[in-house]
Amino acid sequence: QFVESGGGLVQPGGSLRLSCAASGLVFSIYAMSWVRLSPGKGPEWVSSIVAGGGTTDYADSVKGRFTISRDNAKNTVYLQMNSLKLEDTALYYCALGYRVATPATGQGTQVTVSS
Numbered sequence: 702q703f704v705e706s707g708g709g710l711v712q713p714g715g716s717l718r719l720s721c722a723a724s725g726l727v728f729s730i731y732a733m734s735w736v737r738l739s740p741g742k743g744p745e746w747v748s749s750i751v752a753g754g755g756t757t758d759y760a761d762s763v764k765g766r767f768t769i770s771r772d773n774a775k776n777t778v779y780l781q782m783n784s785l786k787l788e789d790t791a792l793y794y795c796a797l798g799y800r801v802a803t804p805a806t807g808q809g810t811q812v813t814v815s816s
Contacts, residue, residue, distance in 0.1 A: 703795050708810030711785055719780040719810055721795035729773040732799035735780045737791035738809070744802040745791070748780060751799065758800060762788070785814045 707719040719735070734749040748759045748769040757769050768781040778795055794809035796802075 703807035705794050705807055705810040708793060708812045710813045710815060712816055713785060713787060713814055715785050715814070716781070716783045717785065717812060719782065719793055719812075721778045721780075721807075723776045723778070723795075726797075728776040731797050733769075733771060733778045734796045734798055734801050735769060735778070735793060736796050736802050736805070737789075737793045737812075738805065739791040744804065746800055746802040747793070749799045749801075750778065782812070785812075787814050790814045 702724050704722045705719060707717060709717060711717055730752050732749060732751045735747040736744050737747050738744050746760055747763055748757065748767055750757045750769045750771055754771050759767060766784045771778040790813050792809040792811050794805040794807055
């Protein structure tokens with residue numbers, strides 16, 4: 702089970718830090734991804750991190766602006782989002798796996814970028 706948090710309303714150029722707390726699994730053995738869902742679009746893979754945290758990957762649309770990290774002691778994965786753009790508006794959620802865009806299993810957290 703995943704519980705996402707940290708979303709909100711932010712102006713273009715602003716920052717947010719998302720969190721995804723996992724339970725009911727051995728979190729430390731799984732790669733994790735962040736995925737986003739925009740109105741009228743399918744799930745879009747955003748970023749991934751391997752189980753140990755040593756390797757990360759980003760969609761071209763967020764590369765250089767977003768940073769994924771994890772704390773296996775806290776069973777939590779994070780997404781630091783800087784220089785937010787209007788097109789980053791979406792429901793963000795985490796998922797098991799590397800470079801996946803699977804459907805959400807939690808509530809997700811809404812990020813709205815608007816002036």
